[in-house]
Amino acid sequence: MANPEHVALLKQGSKSWNRWRTQNPSIQPDLSGENLSEACLFSMNLSHANLTGTQLFKANLLGSNLRNANLTNTDLRDSDLNGADLTEANLSNAKLSWVNLTKAKLVRATLNRADLSRANLSKADFSQAQVRGTNFQGAILTDACINNWVIDAATHLEGVVCESIFLKSTHSEHHPNQFMSSDEFNQFVQQLLDNVAAMS
Numbered sequence: 401m402a403n404p405e406h407v408a409l410l411k412q413g414s415k416s417w418n419r420w421r422t423q424n425p426s427i428q429p430d431l432s433g434e435n436l437s438e439a440c441l442f443s444m445n446l447s448h449a450n451l452t453g454t455q456l457f458k459a460n461l462l463g464s465n466l467r468n469a470n471l472t473n474t475d476l477r478d479s480d481l482n483g484a485d486l487t488e489a490n491l492s493n494a495k496l497s498w499v500n501l502t503k504a505k506l507v508r509a510t511l512n513r514a515d516l517s518r519a520n521l522s523k524a525d526f527s528q529a530q531v532r533g534t535n536f537q538g539a540i541l542t543d544a545c546i547n548n549w550v551i552d553a554a555t556h557l558e559g560v561v562c563e564s565i566f567l568k569s570t571h572s573e574h575h576p577n578q579f580m581s582s583d584e585f586n587q588f589v590q591q592l593l594d595n596v597a598a599m600s
Contacts, residue, residue, distance in 0.1 A: 402434040402454075410436075414444045421445040437475075517556075536560055557589055 406429045409420055421429075429449040437455045442462040449469045459479045467487045471494050478498045487507045494514045503523045513533040520540045527547040533554040541562040565588075
């Protein structure tokens, strides 16, 4: 259950919230289970926050810092996470259909069994992300980076839109140095799945 004081601070806006986070770096905000649907949370420091089961449907999280946040079972459908930093965040079982994750950082994030169907993942960085059993059906992965991401046979990639994909990243600016066409991507994914099946 969310901490009422943390919820009240959040609703004061990004300036007050970010100042409070700077003044209290050891506090990990608890916003779990709170209904923040359609909330304006852009550019907020939500790193290490407990957002388990939080309702963030259609929320504006543009450019927000969600590093190491716990977003397990969180509803982020149709929300805007353009440019957000979700490095090492836990998004297991999260609802992310139709979400905008363009240019988002998902490095070492855990997305096992998350629903990313129809999501816009253009130029997102999935380097070393865990995507076992994740649903990418109909998602846009054009120019995304999948450097050493971890998939399994239960990962759904049917209908993915992908004009090119990057296999390496500089981990600073998004300047990957290798790409594949859509057909090559499909072949590459199948090869990965075949390798997973062979090791199981």
